[in-house]
Amino acid sequence: MNWWVVKSEPDVFSVDDLEKSPDKTTYWDGVRNYQARNFLRDTMKTGDKVLFYHSNSDPMGVAGWCEVVKEGYPDSSAFDPESHYFDASSTPDNPVWIMVDIKLVEKFPRLVTLQEIKENPTLKDMTLIKRGNRLSVFPVKEEEFNEILRLARQ
DNA sequence: GCCAACGTTGGC
């Protein structure tokens, strides 16, 4: 079992969009960073728990959590010339980019903001607040995950 | 809108 954060700009895809999706499930396409791709392909497993973070928004913060319901498989958006995420170097026979399916378990009763994450001693080493962190998918510790859930219910 | 961080590209 692993614990994760995924980032999404809510203007593009928010926790509410996920809640409205069929079966509250979506494929997490468009990851175009090799380190993040490796996490999706190699480490993220069915049943892993995923915090859903709203970036580039006001306010920023963790909006809910999800479970991985389908492990890494080829990201079909890379094959679609019409897609913003099209990448000619990725083919169905030899896919470069990977996506997973995640299902919303809980939209938090309130947003756990970036500011309070920064102020929380339990979360001081969380990758989310590390300087220069630009990964859109990255692991967190179990205790960090649980602390976010605890804060969400305060 | 600004800019720090950092990944990618491409010339050499």
Next chain:
DNA sequence: GCCAACGTTGGC
């Protein structure tokens, strides 16, 4: 293989 230029991310 090096590294300058460039593009993107994302907080402020």
